Amino acid sequence: MKKIGLVLLAVIAIILVIAATKPNEFSVSRTATIKAPAAKVYPLVADFRNWPAWSPWERLDPNMKRTLTGAPMGTGAVYAWDGNKDVGAGRMEILSATEPSAVDIKLDFIRPFESASTTRFDFAPAANPADGTQVTWTMKGPMPFVSKLMSVFVSMDSMIGKDFEKGLSQLKAAAEK
Incomplete structure (x- = not known):
């Protein structure tokens, strides 16, 4: 029993040391090419009223309560939500919007856990301009x-990356209609 206890303590100590060496910030980013001009893609992001058409979280709770306040779109627009365990509750505010190249959003989660991060969407011409717009979605916090302790077992990238990929795919479908 004593050996098992010592081994268990050693494993816990190793996990704590690994967690302590993790970076103080995370960053998750995904990119997609959308066959549409930035002027068509940009409003799908800069206007929160358009998020139900593409956001990967919108369909997780059909009864989610949404509140839109502030500016109708762009800088100052605010989107708050309160939903089931799959979407939680939180608030987004567009801090800056440069049409048609970038949107910066302050993201505050309230439930299931409190956290604050920033999200940025960049819209740039695709490498081949005939391919439309390259959209990069980045979250940092x-x-x-x-x-850090959780990230020893599962990274932020693996937790959020799938949602970004799905959202970009749905954004692509909405913009290419």
């Missing part, structure tokens, strides 16, 4: 120790 602090990594408190609890998040």
